[in-house]
Structures are given as C-alpha cells and as structure tokens.
Amino acid sequence: xxxxxxxxxxxxxxxxxxxxxxxxxxxxxxxxxxxxxxxxxxxxxxxxxxxxxxxxxxxxxxxxxxxxxxxxxxxx
Numbered sequence: 001x002x003x004x005x006x007x008x009x010x011x012x013x014x015x016x017x018x019x020x021x022x023x024x025x026x027x028x029x030x031x032x033x034x035x036x037x038x039x040x041x042x043x044x045x046x047x048x049x050x051x052x053x054x055x056x057x058x059x060x061x062x063x064x065x066x067x068x069x070x071x072x073x074x075x076x
Contacts, residue, residue: 003034003036003037004036005018005020005034005035005036005037006020006021006034006036006037006038007020009021009034009049010033010034010037010038010046010047010049011031011032011033011034011038011049012031012032012033012034012035013026013027013029013031013032014029014030014031014032015027015028015029016029017032017035021049023049031049033046033047
C-alpha cells in the first residue's frame, strides 16, 4: 500500500509538502524526504529517488578531504 502523502515516491515537494515531488516537472521546488514514510534518522540516508546519482558513494572517497583530529596534516 502506497503512502497517501507522497503516493509511494518517498519524496514530497519542498515548497508544497502536502504534494508528491514530481522531479524536474515539479513547480521548481526541491524534493524533500516524505515525513511519513521516508523519515530517516540523523545517521541514516533517506530512500533516494529513482535514478538519483551522486559523485560520492562511500565515505572512503571522502577520506582524502578530511582532516585528521588534533590539527594533523591532511590525508593523502
């Protein structure tokens, strides 16, 4: 059974949170995770929209950009 708020897409319109997000065909507002069925915790990713792509797929990719604790050199 699909969520009534987002109609099973897991995303709502940021400008109109009572409507499902319609991607590029939407009103221009960004998508936001549905507060009913896609409410992720602070350390969790929400269910991503179909076709979503990112250039960062794991924290391993981010490690060279992170500083060591206590002011150490950057990792290389």
